[in-house]
Amino acid sequence: MSTQSLPGVTVVDHPLVQHKLTLMRDKETSTKTFRALMRETATLICYEVTRQLSMDEVEIQTPVAPTRAKVIAGKKLVFAPILRAGLGMAEGMLDLVPAARVAHIGLYRDPETLEAVEYYFKTPEDIADRLVIVVDPMLATGHTAVAAIDLLKKRGVRDLRFVCLLASVPGVETLRAAHPDVEIWTAAVDPQLNDHGYIVPGLGDAGDRTFGTR
Template sequence: MTMLHVVDHALLAHRLAELRDAATPSPRFRKLLAEIGAILTLEATRALPSRIARITTPLTEMDHQVLAAPEPVLVAVLRAGLGLMEGGMQVLPEAPVGHVGLVRDEHTLKPSQYMLRMPPEVRSRGAILFDPMLATGGSAVAAVQRVKEAGAPSIRFVCVVAAPEGVAKLSAAHPDVPIYTASLDEKLDHRGFIVPGLGDAGDRCFGTVE
């Protein structure tokens, strides 16, 4: 679990508490998810390569730290990843955007792909992959593999809550991919849901039910 980063931030914890609350309505849930996505994106990009550039302020010239390369591509795992990536887009508004469509069989818990749209910049910029829940790890492993196959030289995985089982599976399959999360939760239940978790992020984000 050396690649796991549990982000310790008071504002993040406060928002996560409200996000977990079963009484939080969908509009508020979406707003919180985006705000959490922004905080996690800041942490995931903390160590982006930088260089020193000469700039001119209103008063003088100076050497200043700037990014050494363009921003990573932002990739959402559909559909719940859209709400989380919204915060990433606020932090990196000029970053290209990609999508991976995966659906999990509720009986086998195995994912199947129904869509993949990736900008060509992913081959040079790498990617930040957004999925609110890292539960069994099956969807995360599959999504990371699809982005790697698209040519991404580096990937950061951003989620809101993670289960130990999912972290172990993703780390075993892709040990080069760091995981950024707001919480490492206790366990998975018999249905593969994270406990204590926050329920089905997609349904809560968009107000849908099965």
């Protein structure tokens, strides 16, 4: 794991993560394989983003003797995938933390303005008391991520992290400018966006590639 020179960004450079990301970038990768790779990579990144969770000690009885052992402290996590592409990553993260709660954030990017438009937002009632990990495969312009975090903060959430497969430098700068308290975990940071707001070199539209809609 390494920290990108951009402040607040952690690039997960584990060889398995980087290998799987390369396969996802390849335009010849099938929908089935892309979907599986996204799920697997999300699980690996989730391992890193949860590394610093607080722990408590509890008394338990092993088959041999009583002992004190560590458990995660506090309330369960909330994974907050941005629909629809974030669902594929959330599934992989739930494989690692199956007891986590799930919030759903429905946003799409207007093709003309590239701004985020809300169409659905559903969270656990006590989300303000929980660590929330926002999940979206691509941090491109950053507008969707900013809008999602805006919505969560309006619900009182203060402990937030953002996880993506791939980020752009402009997207990171936009998100960090709007929410400097929210750290980012990603597999890579690409340098730029094209005229359509796609990350370059990127991997295309993660939603379309996950669900086979293009």
